[in-house]
Amino acid sequence: MLEVREIKLVRDERKILNTLTATFESGRVYAILGNNGVGKSTLSYVLMGLESHRDYEGKVIFDGEEIDLLSVSERARKGITLGWQEPVRFEGLTVKEYLTLGGKLRLSKEELNETLSIVGLNNEYLDRLVDESLSGGERKRVELASIILVNPKVTILDEPDSGIDIMSMEMIERVLERLRDKGSIVIIITHREEIARMADEAYLLCGGRILASGEPEEIVNFYRKLCDNCQHINEPITEGGRVDD
Amino acid sequence: MINSNFEREFTAIAKEYEKSGGNVSDFLRKDIVSIIVSGNKVIGRNTVDGVHVKAKELDNGVEIWLEIDDGTVIENPIHLCTGYLKPEGTQEVLIHNHLGDHTKAKFISHCVFPSGVNFTHSMVADTDVGKYSEMLYEDTHMHSKDGGVTVKATYNTIVREGGSFQNLFYLTKTRVGKLFVKMSVDLQKNASAHIESKVYEREDDYLEIDEQLFLNGEGSSGIAKTTVFATDRSKAKIINKAYGNAAYSKGHIECNEIIKGDSVEVGTVPELYVRNEKAELTHEASIGRVNVKQMETLMSKGLTEEEATDMIVRGMLR
Numbered sequence: 162m163l164e165v166r167e168i169k170l171v172r173d174e175r176k177i178l179n180t181l182t183a184t185f186e187s188g189r190v191y192a193i194l195g196n197n198g199v200g201k202s203t204l205s206y207v208l209m210g211l212e213s214h215r216d217y218e219g220k221v222i223f224d225g226e227e228i229d230l231l232s233v234s235e236r237a238r239k240g241i242t243l244g245w246q247e248p249v250r251f252e253g254l255t256v257k258e259y260l261t262l263g264g265k266l267r268l269s270k271e272e273l274n275e276t277l278s279i280v281g282l283n284n285e286y287l288d289r290l291v292d293e294s295l296s297g298g299e300r301k302r303v304e305l306a307s308i309i310l311v312n313p314k315v316t317i318l319d320e321p322d323s324g325i326d327i328m329s330m331e332m333i334e335r336v337l338e339r340l341r342d343k344g345s346i347v348i349i350i351t352h353r354e355e356i357a358r359m360a361d362e363a364y365l366l367c368g369g370r371i372l373a374s375g376e377p378e379e380i381v382n383f384y385r386k387l388c389d390n391c392q393h394i395n396e397p398i399t400e401g402g403r404v405d406d
Numbered sequence: 407m408i409n410s411n412f413e414r415e416f417t418a419i420a421k422e423y424e425k426s427g428g429n430v431s432d433f434l435r436k437d438i439v440s441i442i443v444s445g446n447k448v449i450g451r452n453t454v455d456g457v458h459v460k461a462k463e464l465d466n467g468v469e470i471w472l473e474i475d476d477g478t479v480i481e482n483p484i485h486l487c488t489g490y491l492k493p494e495g496t497q498e499v500l501i502h503n504h505l506g507d508h509t510k511a512k513f514i515s516h517c518v519f520p521s522g523v524n525f526t527h528s529m530v531a532d533t534d535v536g537k538y539s540e541m542l543y544e545d546t547h548m549h550s551k552d553g554g555v556t557v558k559a560t561y562n563t564i565v566r567e568g569g570s571f572q573n574l575f576y577l578t579k580t581r582v583g584k585l586f587v588k589m590s591v592d593l594q595k596n597a598s599a600h601i602e603s604k605v606y607e608r609e610d611d612y613l614e615i616d617e618q619l620f621l622n623g624e625g626s627s628g629i630a631k632t633t634v635f636a637t638d639r640s641k642a643k644i645i646n647k648a649y650g651n652a653a654y655s656k657g658h659i660e661c662n663e664i665i666k667g668d669s670v671e672v673g674t675v676p677e678l679y680v681r682n683e684k685a686e687l688t689h690e691a692s693i694g695r696v697n698v699k700q701m702e703t704l705m706s707k708g709l710t711e712e713e714a715t716d717m718i719v720r721g722m723l724r
Contacts, residue, residue, distance in 0.1 A: 253721030
């Protein structure tokens with residue numbers, strides 16, 4: 162189980178995350194839904210423990226252990242990983258080297274091929290370079306494949322559909338299904354209703370805090386009603402009125 | 407073919423050559439142009455139709471002339487291997503390459519100095535790439551572990567109308583010692599060039615690179631690029647220059663120096679000179695630690711900082 166307790170992160174006197182509290186269970190997929198700028202990606206960086214986002218207040222607790230002082234590598238070794246919104250490119254590295262982490266992961270040909278097929282790529286990609294020669298969509302698929310192959314206990318997917326055409330929603334569903342089957346906690350960061358609907362549970366984020374949680378359909382409806390064309394981003398309101406600090 | 411008087415020497419050089427990624431069996435093939443130099447001796451040589459190789463022993467080195475007839479396309483790469491097996495001494499290598507018009511050739515050169523403690527290798531390669539010809543020159547160096555090798559490598563090249571030239575220099579698998587690389591390319595009408603150096607410095611290695619593009623012909627284009635990974639107490643000074651002397655010429659220079667540790671000392675100087683209003687020159691330069699997002703991407707999958715750095719740098723220096 163992963164718990165975040167009263168996480169607070171301030172930048173330029175602005176509360177990016179504001180006493181955010183949530184719990185995530187193994188084998189379930191969670192959508193963190195919200196408009197741009199409400200703190201979704203920031204939450205993913207806090208969970209992953211990126212150097213630039215370690216100055217938060219509150220606690221991140223994984224399987225009963227407080228992991229706030231752990232670095233990215235240390236959290237990754239505990240089984241937490243992050244699928245980046247815009248995956249970075251690597252000069253000179255092949256897809257195979259990237260997926261096997263330079264040979265550190267001992268993976269069979271079958272494992273590699275099967276994982277590539279989940280993300281809609283074939284084994285010819287193994288010799289391609291993870292550089293500008295891959296399109297944004299191809300690079301994103303490689304990133305999703307790499308996430309599956311590290312067999313994570315906690316998977317944070319930051320906008321898994323960015324750079325991927327709308328026809329590829331089935332591919333994202335396949336990725337989520339695989340991760341769910343393996344018992345991973347999956348946290349999807351998204352502003353897309355279609356993606357949120359793939360989750361077992363959804364959280365609506367606004368102003369750095371959870372505004373509502375529940376069934377994805379319910380939260381999507383809430384989001385559509387209150388957040389589409391929002392004129393007061395990061396000043397959360399509910400149907401009943403403004404949420405006080 | 408291998409001179410029978412030097413078989414033992416060939417075996418020793420071949421061992422180092424294979425370590426640097428070469429395939430020794432290529433030196434024994436009759437359909438491959440090859441030249442093997444040890445000290446001041448040419449210990450092996452082969453050529454094919456359309457390629458003429460001459461060599462002369464010098465007091466402390468060799469002088470080589472390689473000429474390719476007009477219209478000759480060399481299917482297999484031309485292999486050059488220069489070795490020096492003693493710990494001390496000096497080796498001078500002078501190379502004159504002349505590619506006729508409409509030719510195509512790839513050169514694979516390996517320089518292996520595995521025992522150098524107080525050894526200096528000076529090499530000057532003068533190359534003339536004929537009209538509409540294509541040449542690739544890939545030079546890989548393997549030096550000794552203790553940093554006692556000094557290399558001064560100078561490449562002067564003229565690329566004639568419509569020709570293309572690539573010169574790639576790699577010293578990434580061993581200590582550098584002291585390295586001075588100078589590449590200069592004169593590009594004529596519609597000629598193109600890509601010159602690039604990749605070096606991994608360790609301990610107190612020292613490096614100076616000076617790459618120059620002279621875009622002298624209308625429509626000529628060139629890229630001069632340097633990538634250095636400097637660690638420990640190493641020093642590097644990189645100068646990339648481009649001269650846009652002709653209309654519609656385009657040049658780009660780029661230097662990326664990645665540093666690790668607080669005791670390295672690196673610098674880069676990009677210099678662009680335009681003497682024609684229709685010329686276009688650009689440059690990029692960066693000095694700093696390994697890209698943080700690349701690092702965090704790999705670390706978020708379980709690699710340590712060291713492992714992530716190693717993997718990123720390995721890719722960049724290929």
